Amino acid sequence: MAILISFDIDGTMEFGDPPGGITLEMVRRAQELGFLIGSCSDRPPSAQQALWEKHDIRADFVAPKHGLDEVKSRFEADDYLHIGDRDTDQQFAERAGFRFYWAYDAIHEPWLTLGDAQDLP
Amino acid sequence: MPKQSPIPDELDRPFWAACNEGRLVIQHCTRCDRLQHPPEPTCAQCGSADNLEWRQVSGRGRIYSYAVMYDTPVTVLQADQPFNIVVITLEEDPGIQMLSHLPGTTVDQVPWGASVQVEFETTPNGQKVPEWRVVG
Amino acid sequence: MPTKVPNAPESWYRTREGLGIWPHRGKVAAVGVGLSPTARRWDGRPETSVGAWSILALRKAMEDAGVSPDQVDGLVMAQDTATGSPWPPGKPVPEDFLTTFQPTDDPLDGLTRLSAEWILQNTPELTNVKFTMYGPGCMSNAIVVAAQAVGEGLTDTCLVLKGWHNLEGRYYVGQGAAAEDTIAGRAKWTTGWGTVACYPTAMHFEAYCRKYGVTRDMHAPFVVNSRKNGLLFPEGFYAQHRPEPLTVEDYLSARWIAKPASLLDNDLPICVSAAYLFTTPERARDMKQKPVYILNHASDRIKIRSVMPTLEETEECAASNARKLYEGAGITANDLSFEGMYDGFGQFHVFHLEGLGFRGVKRGDALHFFQTDISIEGWNPVSPSGGNIGSGRTRFWHHTDAIQQIQGRAGKRQIWRKAEVGVTGGPFPYGGNFTVWGATPG
Incomplete structure (x- = not known):
């Protein structure tokens, strides 16, 4: 089951400003499970790329926050998730057909069970 | 699209009352023979309050410029984003402006300089507001 | 007290x-x-x-x-x-x-x-x-x-x-009057239609691009250069917390707030x-740093005709402001070593720059000027502080920088040519307060 997870950065990732609850370990775990991972944030794409590289993670995509639809068109997946901390994250995610998770819920890594075809809450 | 409903006040009540009657009126100083909008307690040119009256205008105008709103602060408008906000100038005096969402025109397909005609849209509290539609 | x-x-x-x-x-x-x-x-x-x-x-x-x-x-x-x-x-x-x-x-x-x-x-x-x-x-x-x-x-x-x-x-979203179902006061004519703070500038810029046959992408070099300068401001937000240069692609892909103004035309x-x-x-004379003399100040009190300023009112106000600044300081545009006019919203700078006639830039020229060398290494340094785009929203980086440029202690931002006279101010090209700074009393 191909799954794509997009992370917002500020307020979502541990290296965001402010730091969020999603750790690099969680991202690495998702990547090890074969998920496509990347970020859609109001940070400029070039800065997002630099942040992933700084933390030694090869992101499959970076895009501006409103670029989720373009990400969806580039990658074929069975499920698309966006994790964020703002109403704008939710709006852009739902508009692009992504399932949205608030960052504070996503710290439980609900995607870990997706490979077993368990439904998301 | 749903808008915030205007609450008329002492100064602009005649404007909104006229809207409810399907008429567009603008404050006019008879001494200066000059329109002014938004309404003010005195004429911005001569400073007098004694010569202000409400004058009906044709309801014809032109598109001056616009921007497309993608991130409005106004809650009731957010569901309709993105939407046009167009600056209209009146035929009688191009110095007089009104804003419009330009109903009937696709987002970001605003015809530059086009002629427009006023129409009146009812807001949730029943107050009508002037809106503008491209004509011709 | x-x-x-x-x-x-x-x-x-x-x-x-x-x-x-x-x-x-x-x-x-x-x-x-x-x-x-x-x-x-x-x-x-x-x-x-x-x-x-x-x-x-x-x-x-x-x-x-x-x-x-x-x-x-x-x-x-x-x-x-x-x-x-x-x-x-x-x-x-x-x-x-x-x-x-x-x-x-x-x-x-x-x-x-x-x-x-x-x-x-x-x-x-x-x-x-x-x-x-x-x-x-x-x-x-x-x-x-x-x-x-x-x-x-x-x-x-x-x-x-x-x-x-x-x-x-x-930023003001869904707060106060914006969250209500009704609208009262002067906001009936403006913000009730959904305008955001950058709307008038976006609307002006749309009119400007059509009037002069220029395009928004021509604004990108200014934004990129401003962030570059800001990253040389050790006290600035981006230098301290997000040392991220901007690319032209970053600017052009940023999400719209009020098109043609995007997130990167708005300050943080x-x-x-x-x-x-x-x-x-x-x-x-008895103090530690070199004095930077104030040669003049000027302010705008524009009376707009109707709901919001037009492009033409904006252009004339910026030009009048420059005339006031030059007259009171006894200088001309040719005397400016640099300019640090306000940039939050980014497109303000276009109107400020043309109003000043900085380096001979006339109405409709600014975006063409941005395609030339506007860096601190060149002869025509534009916004050497990087302004709000370069360091976050304060409306004072440009003033700080003007003092430090003329004192010769702007560090890596120090402009290549000798900094003798600078002009700073803001916020609006259609209303604000502005100052001329000099290395000598005049």
């Missing part, structure tokens, strides 16, 4: 053309600069509140100038420190803030606004301040007021202060404070 601190009288502002040379030209000097750290949002600690950081900035400005606190006899500041998200109604003021600082009658003083009373109560070493006045809004206003006050002899060693706080929440609200020390040339 001042009982009631006044705003500056309207007569102090030079709002008309034809006033001749400013009577105090070269008789007021900026010497010291003090800046607090920066943060994206307040973290809730008393020591990072806007009050605390403002005190820190004041102390740094005095130290920078080599002035002891008891020598300071004036304080000019802006009271408003808001960036767009209000203190939640009913939320109590943190107890540790109340115990750390001496409060005024307003429990949010020092947290979401800043009075001169609060500053003086909590900066006890300022024992000799006899003159206090507000220059409301921006540092640009406070500078004009302080310059006039020193020129008038009301204070001879004057601190100038502006602080900003930024709380959780979105932050927490920060700045202070300067102004004095007379005579007193400046």
Whole structure:
């Protein structure tokens, strides 16, 4: 089951400003499970790329926050998730057909069970 | 699209009352023979309050410029984003402006300089507001 | 302790053309600069509140100038420190803030606004301040007021202060009147239609591009250059927290706020404070830094005809402002070594630059000019501070930079050509306060 997870950065990732609850370990775990991972944030794409590289993670995509639809068109997946901390994250995610998770819920890594075809809450 | 409903006040009540009657009126100083909008307690040119009256205008105008709103602060408008906000100038005096969402025109397909005609849209509290539609 | 601190009288502002040379030209000097750290949002600690950081900035400005606190006899500041998200109604003021600082009658003083009373109560070493006045809004206003006050002899060693706080929440979105189902007052004609702060500028820029046959992508080099300059400002937000250069692609892909204005045409609200020390040339001789002379100040009080300024009103206001600045300083556009006009919203700079006629730029030319070398290494340095685009929303990086450029201590931002005369100010090209700075009294 191909799954794509997009992370917002500020307020979502541990290296965001402010730091969020999603750790690099969680991202690495998702990547090890074969998920496509990347970020859609109001940070400029070039800065997002630099942040992933700084933390030694090869992101499959970076895009501006409103670029989720373009990400969806580039990658074929069975499920698309966006994790964020703002109403704008939710709006852009739902508009692009992504399932949205608030960052504070996503710290439980609900995607870990997706490979077993368990439904998301 | 749903808008915030205007609450008329002492100064602009005649404007909104006229809207409810399907008429567009603008404050006019008879001494200066000059329109002014938004309404003010005195004429911005001569400073007098004694010569202000409400004058009906044709309801014809032109598109001056616009921007497309993608991130409005106004809650009731957010569901309709993105939407046009167009600056209209009146035929009688191009110095007089009104804003419009330009109903009937696709987002970001605003015809530059086009002629427009006023129409009146009812807001949730029943107050009508002037809106503008491209004509011709 | 001042009982009631006044705003500056309207007569102090030079709002008309034809006033001749400013009577105090070269008789007021900026010497010291003090800046607090920066943060994206307040973290809730008393020591990072806007009050605390403002005190820190004041102390740094005095130290920078080599002035002891008891020598300071004036304080000019802006009271408003808001960036767009209000203190939640009913939320109590943190107890540790109340115990750390001496409060005024307003429990949010020092947290979401800043009075001169609060500053003086909590900066006890300022024992000799006899003159206090507000220059409301921006540092640009406070500078004009302080310059006039020193020129008038009301204070001879004057601190100038502006602080900003930024709380959780979105910039004015869904707050106050914007959250209501009804709309009252003047907002019926403007914000009730859904406009956001950058709307008038976006609308002007759309009209500008059509009028002069230019395109928005031509604005990108200015934004990229501004961020580049900002990353050379060690006190700036991006240099401290997000040392990320911008690319043209970043600019062009940023999400729209009010098209043609995008997220990167809007500035990032932050927490920060700045202070300067102004004095007379005579007193400046004994201070640590080279004096930077104020050659003139000017202000706009545009009366727009209708709902919002037109492009034509904006262009004429910016041009008139430049004429006032040059006339009062006794200079021409050719004398400018650099310009540091306001950039938050980014497109403001187009109108400011053309109004000034910087490097001969005429109406409709600015975006073409941005395709040339506008870097600090070239002959035509545009916004060497990087402004708000380069360092976050303060409306004072350009003033700080102008002082430091002329003092020759702008570090890696130091422009290649000799910095002798600069002009700064803002916010709007259709209304604001502006200053001409010089290396000599004129």
